[in-house]
Amino acid sequence: MKIGIDAGGTLIKIAIEEDGQLTFKKQPSAEIEEVAAWLTTLPEARVALTGGKATFLQSLIPHDAFQSIEFDATFRGIQSFLEQLNISLDHYVFANVGTGTSIHFADGDNQLRAGGTGAGGGMIQGLSYLLTELTDFNEVTERALSGDRDKIDLKVKHIYKGDKTPIPGDLTAANFGNVLHNMHDMTFTADDKLAAVMGIVGETVTTISIHAAREFKTEHVVYIGSSFLNNALLREVVMDYTVLRGFKPYFIENGEYSGAVGTMRLMDES
Ligand SMILES: Nc1ncnc2c1ncn2[C@@H]1O[C@H](COP(=O)(O)OP(=O)(O)OP(=O)(O)O)[C@@H](O)[C@H]1O
Ligand SMILES: [Mg+2]
Known part of the structure; x- marks a missing residue:
């Protein structure tokens, strides 16, 4: 054994x-x-x-x-999972969204650390607790799914107010940036706050990952880490934002x- x-x-x-x-x-x-x-x-x-x-x-x-x-173990494991899935990538970036987030360039033989961010699973847990007092990870992820980020996050189109936007209007301009605009006529539920937490973590991780991918001249970004477990909203944020920016996201089962x-x-x- x-x-x-x-x-x-x-x-x-x-x-x-x-x-x-x-x-x-x-x-x-x-x-x-x-x-x-x-x-x-x-x-x-x-x-x-x-x-x-x-x-x-x-x-x-x-x-x-x-x-x-x-880092070497994680790379070796990803190679093994990709092989089993018959996915063959010469070059890719992988982001391990664990307690913290670590980002790496990978080619056929080696990985090289490209950077990281403190936005990750630990931030999901800590910030969720500060905002809602919830500590159970699965409760946090499930409730986030019914939340509404739009009240909390300021989008580009909110700033441009109907004027033509230089970048897609649905992009987040400021995570949590809509709160003071809406504080007098809206209430922010725990679910809304949790959805916004997944938003800031997912968008931060994606932004840094795709910058690394661009630097490494690859379009493939592999996302792993327990932060994505039972966390459909985080996956959706990361997937959609990666695609919107013109890159290809991969999520590996048991990654x-x-x-x-x-x-x-x-x-x-x-
Ligand atoms: N059952 C769970 N209990 C606690 N956290 C969970 C659970 N399921 C998923 N998570 C999330 O997964 C994150 C940890 O991910 P992961 O296991 O990949 O990191 P880690 O290896 O422990 O940390 P690091 O690699 O940064 O040392 C937690 O911060 C939390 O957001
Ligand atoms: Mg880890």
């Missing part, structure tokens, strides 16, 4: 390979001791680690685990396990 683990800032992603079959599970990073206790019951397993909490997890388990650099799968593959190849 082989186990690949990406122990991140928020979630521990686990890929298990047994008899050629891959299965996945995840657990909050706050429960890392439980993951260590589970691994301790599997002394024969070959374990590969990655992620910011890999070294800490190694200190809790009896295995002499393989360890790889998170949040790229680091876990990748570190296992790198162990195989070492």
Whole structure:
């Protein structure tokens, strides 16, 4: 049995390979001791680690685990998922929207970090709590779907007021920029605020990703990370905005396990 683990800032992603079959599970990073206790019951397993909490997890388990650099593991895992999906891309940019967001250039052989942003899954959780006091991720994502961003976000066409706009009028001019205009005759529900949170995170991640893609002269942008899980609105914002700007977005099923799968593959190849 082989186990690949990406122990991140928020979630521990686990890929298990047994008899050629891959299965996945995840657990909050706050429960890392439980993951260590589970691994301790599997002394024969070959374990590969990655992620910011890999070294800490190694200190809790009896295995002499393989360890790889998170960015390389993630890239290796994405390559493996793309291969399975029969998607062949020579060049692409990938954005890992985890607790934070990390953006990378990828070619057939290597990844190179292109940058990042603090807008990501951690911002979704923290800002959502500050605005609505909700802490359950799935409740946040589901309620965001019924919210109305238009009351909160200022669009280009709002500024130009019917005049001809130099860029598409439906683009966001200022996230949260419509609030003071509407404060006297509208109420902002928790759902509206959550929708606006997905808007600012999705648009920030997309803007930075497509700038990286343009610099790298590719049109392909692969988005992964647990922030997209059960989060149809974030996906929609990122997908639509990427397409609007003339780039091609890809979302990979189980893509949040790229680091876990990748570190296992790198162990195989070492
Ligand atoms: N069940 C869940 N519990 C908590 N957060 C969740 C859950 N499902 C999805 N998320 C979202 O996923 C984000 C974490 O994504 P991911 O697992 O890719 O990051 P990470 O690897 O832990 O962090 P990093 O790579 O930045 O160290 C959270 O910030 C949250 O927005
Ligand atoms: Mg991560």
